[in-house]
Amino acid sequence: MSPILSVRGLAKHFGGVAAVQGVDLDLPAGLITALVGPNGAGKTTLFNLITGAVEADTGRVMLAGTELARRTPARMARLGVARSFQDLRLFQSMSVQANVLTAIEPHAWFWQPGGRRAHARRLQATEMALAETGLSALADALAAELAYAERKFLSLARILATGAQIWLLDEPASGLDPASRARFSALLRKHAGQGVAICLVEHNLDIVSALADRIVFLDQGRKLAEGEPQAILRDPALAAIYFGERRA
Amino acid sequence: MLVLQLLASGLQTGALYALTAAGFALIFGATRLFHFAHGATYALAGYAFVLADHAGLPWPIGCLIALAVAVAFGLFTDIAIYRPIQRHSASFFTVFVAAFGVVIFIQSALEITFGRSFIAVSSALTHASQILPGLYLAQVFWVAIAVTVLVFGALGWFLSRSNSGIALRALAENTELLRAYGLSARRFSALAFALGSALVVPGAVLGAATTGLSPVVASHVMLVSLAASVVGGIGSLRGAAFGGFLLGIAENLVVAVLDTQWSEAAGFVVLFAFILLRPSGLFGTAVAR
Amino acid sequence: MSAYLLNLAELGTIFALLSLSLNVLIGYGGIFSVAHAVFFGVGAYAGAQIALHLAPDVLLAALGGGLAAGVLSFALALPALRVRGEYFVVASLGLQMVATTVFTEAQGITGGYGGLVGIPPPSLFGLDISSPRLFLSVCIAILLAVMAGVHALMRGSFGRSLMAVRDSESAAEAFGKIVPILKTLAVVLGCIIAGAAGGLFALQMSFVNVESFTLDQSVLIMAMVIIGGVGTLLGPLLGTALLLLLPAALSFLPGIPPTELGAVQQGIYGLAMTLLMIFRPGGIAGRAEGRR
Numbered sequence: 001m002s003p004i005l006s007v008r009g010l011a012k013h014f015g016g017v018a019a020v021q022g023v024d025l026d027l028p029a030g031l032i033t034a035l036v037g038p039n040g041a042g043k044t045t046l047f048n049l050i051t052g053a054v055e056a057d058t059g060r061v062m063l064a065g066t067e068l069a070r071r072t073p074a075r076m077a078r079l080g081v082a083r084s085f086q087d088l089r090l091f092q093s094m095s096v097q098a099n100v101l102t103a104i105e106p107h108a109w110f111w112q113p114g115g116r117r118a119h120a121r122r123l124q125a126t127e128m129a130l131a132e133t134g135l136s137a138l139a140d141a142l143a144a145e146l147a148y149a150e151r152k153f154l155s156l157a158r159i160l161a162t163g164a165q166i167w168l169l170d171e172p173a174s175g176l177d178p179a180s181r182a183r184f185s186a187l188l189r190k191h192a193g194q195g196v197a198i199c200l201v202e203h204n205l206d207i208v209s210a211l212a213d214r215i216v217f218l219d220q221g222r223k224l225a226e227g228e229p230q231a232i233l234r235d236p237a238l239a240a241i242y243f244g245e246r247r248a
Numbered sequence: 249m250l251v252l253q254l255l256a257s258g259l260q261t262g263a264l265y266a267l268t269a270a271g272f273a274l275i276f277g278a279t280r281l282f283h284f285a286h287g288a289t290y291a292l293a294g295y296a297f298v299l300a301d302h303a304g305l306p307w308p309i310g311c312l313i314a315l316a317v318a319v320a321f322g323l324f325t326d327i328a329i330y331r332p333i334q335r336h337s338a339s340f341f342t343v344f345v346a347a348f349g350v351v352i353f354i355q356s357a358l359e360i361t362f363g364r365s366f367i368a369v370s371s372a373l374t375h376a377s378q379i380l381p382g383l384y385l386a387q388v389f390w391v392a393i394a395v396t397v398l399v400f401g402a403l404g405w406f407l408s409r410s411n412s413g414i415a416l417r418a419l420a421e422n423t424e425l426l427r428a429y430g431l432s433a434r435r436f437s438a439l440a441f442a443l444g445s446a447l448v449v450p451g452a453v454l455g456a457a458t459t460g461l462s463p464v465v466a467s468h469v470m471l472v473s474l475a476a477s478v479v480g481g482i483g484s485l486r487g488a489a490f491g492g493f494l495l496g497i498a499e500n501l502v503v504a505v506l507d508t509q510w511s512e513a514a515g516f517v518v519l520f521a522f523i524l525l526r527p528s529g530l531f532g533t534a535v536a537r
Numbered sequence: 538m539s540a541y542l543l544n545l546a547e548l549g550t551i552f553a554l555l556s557l558s559l560n561v562l563i564g565y566g567g568i569f570s571v572a573h574a575v576f577f578g579v580g581a582y583a584g585a586q587i588a589l590h591l592a593p594d595v596l597l598a599a600l601g602g603g604l605a606a607g608v609l610s611f612a613l614a615l616p617a618l619r620v621r622g623e624y625f626v627v628a629s630l631g632l633q634m635v636a637t638t639v640f641t642e643a644q645g646i647t648g649g650y651g652g653l654v655g656i657p658p659p660s661l662f663g664l665d666i667s668s669p670r671l672f673l674s675v676c677i678a679i680l681l682a683v684m685a686g687v688h689a690l691m692r693g694s695f696g697r698s699l700m701a702v703r704d705s706e707s708a709a710e711a712f713g714k715i716v717p718i719l720k721t722l723a724v725v726l727g728c729i730i731a732g733a734a735g736g737l738f739a740l741q742m743s744f745v746n747v748e749s750f751t752l753d754q755s756v757l758i759m760a761m762v763i764i765g766g767v768g769t770l771l772g773p774l775l776g777t778a779l780l781l782l783l784p785a786a787l788s789f790l791p792g793i794p795p796t797e798l799g800a801v802q803q804g805i806y807g808l809a810m811t812l813l814m815i816f817r818p819g820g821i822a823g824r825a826e827g828r829r
Contacts, residue, residue, distance in 0.1 A: 053707065077713035089708035091701045102697035106713030112694045282623040332815050340622045341569055345763055346814035352756065352807030356800040474627050513638035516631035523628040527620045
């Protein structure tokens with residue numbers, strides 16, 4: 001199966017520190033890929049480079065075979081690449097419903113094109129995303145007033161509503177209680193089953209082994225390994241790196 | 249010789265701006281608070297000195313009173329205004345509005361008490377004499393320069409030698425450290441407010457002795473110390489000092505070309521240009537974003 | 538109604554427009570401008586010039602004032618795109634200080650300290666509306682129209698986008714928002730309305746000079762928005778009413794010499810701003826728990 005998003009040789013230095021060094025990554029439709037690695041491995045930076053939030057030094061990003069030069073977060077969003085943030089970055093002072101609705105109103109003008117009919121469609125997409133994430137009853141609550149798990153689901157609802165085909169999720173399930181985590185995982189599985197390419201950064205290896213189809217192992221900005229979860233997680237050398245026993 | 253004369257008065261104004269701005273920068277560095285009410289500290293210290301003088305007290309006592317007023321007011325804003333706000337809101341805007349409210353309040357209180365016009369202390373130091381053909385300098389010029397050099401020297405010594413000073417400087421240079429310090433940063437915040445507020449005293453006293461004071465000095469000094477810090481690079485002491493001199497000189501030199509009405513605007517044109525072109529300032533590293 | 542009350546009501550309508558427009562910047566855009574009086578002034582000078590040289594038509598003055606302020610608002614939009622937070626406040630302070638000097642010095646356009654005098658009484662489409670009642674009705678009609686428009690925009694996708702950018706710029710970008718355009722539109726919209734208010738102000742006063750467009754005025758407008766409640770529809774109107782009635786209320790209090798009224802008024806709203814930020818940062822009409 002050919003990947004819908006592929007990354008070749010992406011690299012970024014901050015001052016003298018190489019944050020990401022020539023990473024290749026393929027995200028095929030319908031698969032959940034987990035980025036795993038110790039702190040500072042460059043996982044979040046990789047997301048930032050892909051979406052153009054941080055400008056890459058070198059490297060290419062291809063979407064369905066077309067190279068995307070001069071990426072900006074806004075443009076990537078329009079091309080169907082959605083991302084979440086580790087610290088969620090909800091629109092705190094807005095209602096739950098408005099958080100989702102505004103995520104699918106990207107036009108920077110006084111109003112959105114398409115008139116009432118398009119607005120009705122966006123309202124419907126919002127309702128569906130809220131229903132799927134179990135937030136319908138909280139639609140009018142302020143984002144800032146939500147409980148932790150609800151906030152996580154809201155950050156997912158924003159992405160769901162966009163209908164994006166590529167999701168970059170930064171620690172989406174961390175800190176969730178087991179029941180919420182199961183519900184969260186089921187949602188991700190369902191959408192992967194419908195053809196969404198999901199890439200997630202995750203520290204919790206239980207979540208990774210339960211959820212991921214593939215693992216990409218990063219350390220110090222390099223890709224060290226890639227493959228089936230069980231094979232990667234059983235590799236003693238990688239485990240040593242992950243759990244902090246540095247090579248000489 | 250006009251340019252030389254203007255340069256000299258620019259240096260004198262700049263020296264006082266530099267000290268005030270350094271106080272602002274010190275407070276910002278240690279607490280990440282934009283202490284907009286710093287100008288009010290300046291005004292209160294100046295008026296305290298004038299009152300003491302009018303009461304017939306000798307000037308060293310007047311300076312001590314001004315110092316006590318400045319430090320007390322600085323600590324008061326920290327404890328009674330900023331801390332309660334920061335307990336419930338991390339938004340800079342809330343802090344800004346509260347501090348701005350304080351400036352307005354102090355300004356109108358001074359206006360009601362002392363009237364709108366300038367008041368000053370008369371001093372023999374301000375009688376100018378001709379140094380070079382066409383260049384008139386009053387002794388207060390040398391006093392201003394000497395005091396500035398001395399205070400900056402003492403400040404530098406304190407920040408590099410004493411334990412609290414080193415801790416303050418470390419906080420200013422490293423925000424992460426500030427976070428890691430957590431609660432104990434509170435103690436340093438009080439120290440920074442006391443020290444930063446004390447730095448307005450030379451400017452306020454010399455201001456009272458030269459140009460005089462009026463209630464609007466509170467907002468003027470607030471603007472100038474802000475501008476100097478931004479131009480120099482927020483949180484950088486060296487930058488603030490440099491920015492203060494730069495603004496003082498710009499304000500005075502512009503008179504050589506334009507009417508005096510433009511002198512205040514000149515400083516703000518410099519400020520505006522800096523924010524547009526180099527928001528991190530001359531000595532700053534982190535950009536505002 | 539007495540002439541005094543009518544006059545107060547006219548000013549109230551004009552300041553309501555001002556605080557409403559500043560609320561677009563502060564409350565929705567998170568753009569904390571302390572230079573709003575600049576655009577009020579630009580609009581007033583433009584309106585006065587139109588009234589003096591073309592026709593003293595209310596709509597023409599409001600439109601001309603709005604247009605002039607809208608064009609010059611890019612001077613505010615530029616720093617808004619470069620920096621935020623305290624830095625932007627400082628930039629807008631700088632703009633305000635420079636503009637005050639320009640207003641004083643550009644005597645050909647503004648009349649300097651003396652200002653522009655002898656602005657003819659207002660008309661509308663050639664009809665004389667110089668009677669205070671008529672003029673007030675026209676101002677109220679304009680205010681209501683602008684309120685309805687701004688309310689619709691802020692409740693719609695534009696308002697949501699602006700608030701999203703205010704709450705988290707990076708997240709807003711990640712959902713396709715084009716932040717520079719949104720911020721520029723907010724600044725231009727707010728300044729156009731301020732300029733239109735200026736045009737009305739010129740006709741209401743029949744005289745304008747720089748004293749109405751200084752930092753003090755900017756702070757007064759800001760205080761109206763903040764005391765009323767940022768980011769709410771009615772908050773700015775409430776703040777406007779309170780702060781405009783304050784001097785009138787004070788003049789009934791015994792013991793305050795008339796010359797000190799201005800200072801006492803400023804002292805009160807300065808104190809009110811500080812106390813509100815400590816105890817109720819959302820303003821009177823805002824949510825009690827405050828903004829985050």
